[in-house]
Amino acid sequence: MCTRCVTADTVLGSVRLVIVQPMDRVDPTHHTRVHVVQSRQTRPNAATDVAQACPFCVGGLESPEPYDVRWFSNRWPALPEDRCEVLLYSAQHDASLATLPTDAIRRLIDLWVERTRHHAARSDVSTILIFENRGADVGATISHPHGQLYAFDHVPQRSRQRLRWEPPTQPELLVDHSSEWSTAVAFASEYPVALEIWPTTAVGDLPSSSTEQLEDLARVLRRTMSALDAMYQQPLPYMMWINQRDFSNTDMTVHMNIEIVSPWRATGLMRYIAAAEVSTGEFFNPVVPEELAATLRDLFMRFD
Ligand SMILES: [Zn+2]
Numbered sequence: 001m002c003t004r005c006v007t008a009d010t011v012l013g014s015v016r017l018v019i020v021q022p023m024d025r026v027d028p029t030h031h032t033r034v035h036v037v038q039s040r041q042t043r044p045n046a047a048t049d050v051a052q053a054c055p056f057c058v059g060g061l062e063s064p065e066p067y068d069v070r071w072f073s074n075r076w077p078a079l080p081e082d083r084c085e086v087l088l089y090s091a092q093h094d095a096s097l098a099t100l101p102t103d104a105i106r107r108l109i110d111l112w113v114e115r116t117r118h119h120a121a122r123s124d125v126s127t128i129l130i131f132e133n134r135g136a137d138v139g140a141t142i143s144h145p146h147g148q149l150y151a152f153d154h155v156p157q158r159s160r161q162r163l164r165w166e167p168p169t170q171p172e173l174l175v176d177h178s179s180e181w182s183t184a185v186a187f188a189s190e191y192p193v194a195l196e197i198w199p200t201t202a203v204g205d206l207p208s209s210s211t212e213q214l215e216d217l218a219r220v221l222r223r224t225m226s227a228l229d230a231m232y233q234q235p236l237p238y239m240m241w242i243n244q245r246d247f248s249n250t251d252m253t254v255h256m257n258i259e260i261v262s263p264w265r266a267t268g269l270m271r272y273i274a275a276a277e278v279s280t281g282e283f284f285n286p287v288v289p290e291e292l293a294a295t296l297r298d299l300f301m302r303f304d
Pocket residue numbers: 054055056057092093144
C-alpha cells in the first residue's frame with residue numbers, strides 16, 4: 001500500500017468501516033485524474049440494500065430524528081478530510097424534486113447555500129460540487145431523495161472548463177424562461193437528454209444569489225423535474241449538478257449554472273457510451289437537441 005495511505009477501523013452500529021485515504025493519480029497519457037478509493041468497495045449496493053431498512057427514513061441509521069432537510073458526512077467518502085456530505089431532500093421516502101412542494105425545495109436550496117458557505121470558508125477548498133444521482137440507471141444505491149456535496153481542494157478539469165461557460169443563444173434550444181432563470185437543451189452533449197439552467201442575472205455561486213433567485217429556483221426545479229418525468233411517463237434517471245465559481249480566488253465573473261443529464265434515449269432505454277466513443281472522446285448522440293427542446297417546451301407548459 002502507498003505510504004501516503006492511512007488506515008483506521010471504526011465500529012459504527014453493526015457497520016464496520018475501513019477508512020483509507022485516497023490515492024490521487026494522473027494518467028500519464030491522458031492527464032485524467034483518478035482517485036483510487038478502495039474503501040468505497042465496502043459501501044452498500046442496490047442489490048443488497050433492498051432487503052435492508054432505508055437509512056434515510058426517520059428512525060434509520062442516518063436519520064434517527066424527524067427532519068425536513070438534513071446533511072451528514074458520507075460514511076464512504078470519495079475524498080478525505082470531511083469533504084463529502086449527503087444531503088437529504090425530505091423525510092418522505094418516495095418524494096422527488098417533481099413531487100415536493102415548492103417551499104420544501106426552497107428549504108433544500110437553503111441547505112445547499114449553507115453547506116456551500118461552510119466549505120467556501122475553508123482555506124483548503126476550491127470547488128464545491130453539489131450533485132444528485134437519481135435512479136439505479138445512474139448508480140444511485142438508495143432511492144430515498146438525496147444529493148451529495150464534494151468539496152475539492154482543486155478545480156477538476158471539466159469544472160475549470162465550465163468556469164468559462166456562457167449561456168446558449170440559439171432560441172431553438174430554449175425550453176423555459178422566467179424573470180430569474182432560463183433553461184435550454186445543451187448544444188452538444190454526449191447524453192441524449194441534457195439541460196442547462198442558469199440565472200438570468202449572472203451570479204457566481206449560490207450564497208451570492210438574491211432571495212428572488214433562490215425563491216424562483218425552487219419553482220424552476222420542480223417544474224423542470226415534472227416535465228422530465230412526464231417525457232417518458234415514468235421517473236427519469238438523471239444526474240444533476242451545480243457549477244459554481246472557484247472559491248479559492250475572488251473572481252466573481254463566473255456564471256453559475258446547473259446541468260441535468262440522463263442516459264435514457266427513450267422510455268426505459270439506456271444509451272450506453274461504447275468503445276468507439278470511449279476510445280476517441282467523440283460521441284454519437286441519437287437525439288437531436290432542437291427536437292428534444294421542442295418536446296420539452298410543450299411539456300413545460302403543463303406545469304406551474
Ligand atoms: Zn427512505
